Structure formats: C-alpha cells, structure tokens
Amino acid sequence: MSDLVRNVRSWFVPEEVRGEGSTPDYRFSLANERTFLAWLRTALALIGGGFAVDQFLPDLGRPWRLGLALALLGAGVLCALRAVNHWVRCERAMRRGEDLPVSRFPALLGLVIGAVAVVMVVVVMLGREG
Template sequence: MAERWPKWVYGVGEEPDARFSMANERTLLAALRTALAFMAAGVALHIATESTGERIWSYIAMGVVLVGLLAAGAAFPRWAKSERALRTNQPLPPASPALLLAVGLVVAGIVVLVGVALVA
C-alpha cells in the first residue's frame, strides 16, 4: 500500500472510524466551495461594476476575492489538524476559519452596502 500524505497527519495515531474522516473531508470540500464562491462573487462584482468607472468597486471586488483566498488557505490546515486530532483521540481544534469567513462576509457586505449608498 502506498504511503498516505501528509505524513505528519497520517503518520500518528490509529485509523479513526471512516465516517469521521469522511465527514472531515466533506467539511474541507464545503470550505473550498465557499472560498470559490467568494472568489467568483468578487470577479462577478468587478465585471458588473466595471462600466461605472469607479475604482472603489474594483477594491471591493478585490476584497471579496481576498476573503475567498484566505478561506481556501485556511481550509487545508483545518482539515489536517482535525484529521490528526481524530487519529490521536484528541479534542477537535476550534473553528477559527469559520470566524474568519463570518467576519469577512460581514465586512464585505457592509462595504458593498456603503458603496451602493454612496453611488446612489
């Protein structure tokens, strides 16, 4: 059987119940889908507001894409820490990426609302 990667995750502890590992993987995929949605929304916002000629919309769009990039960057380490905790029978790590997404979404929403109010 081929070695599993990353070794620092799979090289410790015992194999957990497959249902828990699969649930952890689904959580990773959901976080990646959310990150992709943020990035797509940023691109759509940029395209939709490009004709206004106002640079503020480009900055807002870049901010939304940045939240997506941060969410994607946080997804794999979160998965790895959770998988390692499952394998070593330790408590799961805190859901700090969820806080990042929530704050990012609130800030992006407020910025868009303020931007729309200023343009209108």
C-alpha cells in the same frame, strides 16, 4: 510558526499523518472531507464574488471596485488555505483521539463578509444617487 510549517509539510507528506495514532472510523474521515469541501465551496463563492464585483458594477469608481474585488479574492484565498489546514489538523486530532481543533476563523470570516456587504450596499446606494 514551526507548527504552521509542520502542518504545510503534512499536506504533501501524508505518510507523516498516517503514522500517528490509530485510523479513525472511515465515516469520520468522510465527514471531515465534506467539511473541507464545504469550505472550498465558500472560497470559490468568494472568488466568484470578486469577479462579479469587477464585472457587474461598472458604474462604481475604480478604487472602490478594485478594493472590494481584491478584498473578496483575498478572503477566498485565506478560506481555501485554511480549509486544507483545518482538514489536516482535524484528521490528526482524530488519529490521536484528541479534541477537534477550535478555530476563530468562522467568526472572523463572518465579520469580514458582513463588513464587505455593508460597504457594498453603501457604495452602490451612493453611486446611484451621485
């Protein structure tokens, strides 16, 4: 838990990160920045998906529509927060010359998106028949 607090603190106190280890090649930092931006785009796409479920599936029952939209929005929030956390951790690891942090998050996100997609297909098909 204290690890998390320390990470969140370093989002806003960048001097702490800069004080550690040595400055890596700027190209590595830029690659890390692009990975961060790619995750942010994923988050924005999930949020856009949440809006789309709400707007473009009007025939769906309200509980289903609300549930799917909130699931997508929640995934988007997690994705954005994780993006910045992972960026800080990678930046710190590069400064210290450590291995880059490993993460379960991509696998989890893949499973969640797969599950949401299956639910959406089933719900839309049933809605069309009924």
